Amino acid sequence: MELRPRGLDKVEALIAKGVTIPNPWTVDLDEEVNVDRISGDGVIIHPGCRIRGSRTVISAGCRLGAETPMTIDNCHLGRGVDLAGGYAQGAVFLAGASMASGAHVRAGTLLEEQAGGAHTVGLKQTILFPFVTLGSLINFCDLLMAGGTSRRDHSEVGSSYIHFNFTPDGDKTTASMFGDVPRGVLLDRPPIFLGGQGGTVGPVSTGFGTVVGAGSVLRDDVVEDGQLVLPPAPHEVHRPVTPASYRRLTRILAHNVAYVANLSALESWYRQIRRLFFSREEFGPQILAGALVNLEDVRAERIKRLRALVRRLRPTDEGRAQLIERIDDVVEALAAVDGPAPAAVVRTMGAAADEGVDYLDAVQGLTGDQRTAVTEWLSGIVEAQQQSVAETLPAVDLDF
Template identity: 45%
Template sequence: MKNKSTDMVNLNTPIIGDEVDRTRIGKKATIHPGCRLLGSKTLICDGAELGFEAPVTVNNCYIGPNVKLKGGYFENAVFLEGAEAGSGAHVRSGTIFEEQASIAHTVGLKQTVLFPFVTLGSLINFCDCFMAGGTSRKNHSEVGSSYIHFNYTPNQDKATASLIGDVPNGVMLNQNPIFLGGQGGLVGPCRIAYGTLIAAGSVYRKDQLKPDRLVFEGGGRGGSVPYSTGIYRNVKRQAFNNIVYLANLVALMAWYTHIRRRFIGERFPQALYEGLIDTLHLAISEKIKRFTGFCEKLKESGKLYQQQMGDSASANLILQKDQLVNNRDQAGDLIRRCLDSIDSYQNQAFLSIIRRQIDRVGPGYIDVIKSLDTDEASQGTLWLQQIVDEVTGRMLALFPAIR
């Protein structure tokens, strides 16, 4: 029997794929033995450290200065200055860590945006979320350990992204933090206001739109009732929350395009900015796909619902489903047109404020944003909220029955 040779990997050095552009790896970055670098887009800035606790695999990620990825797998994600991830991380496509956002060990993320300072504990699955809130590393939004964002429905769709905070207020870094208590869960799609504290052990299924509230869920009553997969009995909330989520991502693109790029420099290089824009485009495309897929399912759902309910079927629910089915492609086209015209979403007065503060405070993003006074921050929030409201209104015009 012929012996077959085995390709042995030298674990004493990092493994760098042939496609990786080595000029995009900072000379002052620390990459520990056993790490793998893959992907032609991969960028690793000076001061970054990979693999201190366990091997790290990076595939087409954009890693900013002083980022620490301690162990795990990272693909098509962005990490801005000072972000951190503990061992066992599984961070996938469409994920953005803004400055000083962090996760502890064994956390799974996909299509998730974490604003500055947001902290996730250990043993967490938090896919398809946006989370903001807090003012510093000492006063930050947090998700307790062993938390789950439930992002897959019994009807087998993932149009379930949750908005924990929002973009217009969150970018100003002046909101009360949000706390999601450990050993709990959030059933998407939800919208959660700033200052919300969801008690540990709660599986929360509602929107909490009033700020600064303690909310909790007790043990549910047991039972057994008839159930048919594929029949959506309430589509209004799911559709509306998806629309608001998409509108917030359009506002975030406007913020990145008109404000973030003013900070390009040593701490925020051009290549990192480009990666941020590309990743947000990727995230928005995924959300359009999931929303469209949800709408497509409603065609069959409508038939099943009417067969089951007969004369007692809700005419309004049938109308909602018909509009979502018939206009689903127009919704995606509308969001793409908004992105194509993102340059038009500009506020010169607020941009002038940012330029003045950069000249006064320096080039640091966090320092400049936190230097804004209440009136200045309100101007920026109003600008972004107008974008959210405009995009939401245009989307709802396609589906008037869910207003």
């Protein structure tokens, strides 16, 4: 009996359509992979790679496994994505995104254009806006990061950085925002820099242009833009542990609401503006669908974690009692909301997409008035959702 590697027929079909596979017998495609969702234009699949899942999309110019074997499982890859080695499951990588070897990228992750990381980076429920660059040996889960205008002027995270997203009480209501959606989508904000060998204790939010010194652990918000932060070393503390005390509960709740509200703004941006460009790309509709699924997954994760925290609360004051009683109403208030994009912006971006203008160039070509209109539109979505939650919890002092 002839021994044939699993998926060899599909590998041969890919080679026939133009995919470069130097050692076909070492590449493993499972039975669910649809070769019609893999481009034949400039795709290179190096030895040892594994491709899985019926939803997987691989666009023109992608490279897999140039450094070490790469596994992708139900991932969506835009044009020119370079995944040098590691594992990715349920992630979306837009045009020009990249990860070096040792990547471990899990569900709910969205890397926008030209975002990426060096070797041995772990991501989950992570949204990186265009150009954001991560160093090596990083764990960066449960967050959104924006900032920067180009590959030469980008937000950056230094090597050996950690976003601490798990508390001693077992909570993950800890999502952080470095920058924000209403301003970040315009790609004209100063970059954010998080120095290496440091970390952030979520949930935290920072303004654009924030610089956090190497070796620092960021524990509080940086509200203003353009701030240098050099936190002092904490004094040694000895005190009894009080499990599930949640002394800063209102801050935790406010950060989670703000995060979900920004997700609503980002989803509106994708549905009304980004779709104009995706619709003109090979596999663009599938990649857009994958991005929207991941945004919904991130929302669901944040709601799940908020419910888990509330289940641990005790009704020790009026605010906590109200939150426990009305958590279902809070969740309803956090459902995705939308609002019409400024008509002039839709016309301008639609015309640019029709003319084949690259998405990044189109965004950076918006006029000052159009930029103001975009920020007002998306900020209105964020503020409306925050107000809805505040009205649901009048006994809780939410300071947005």
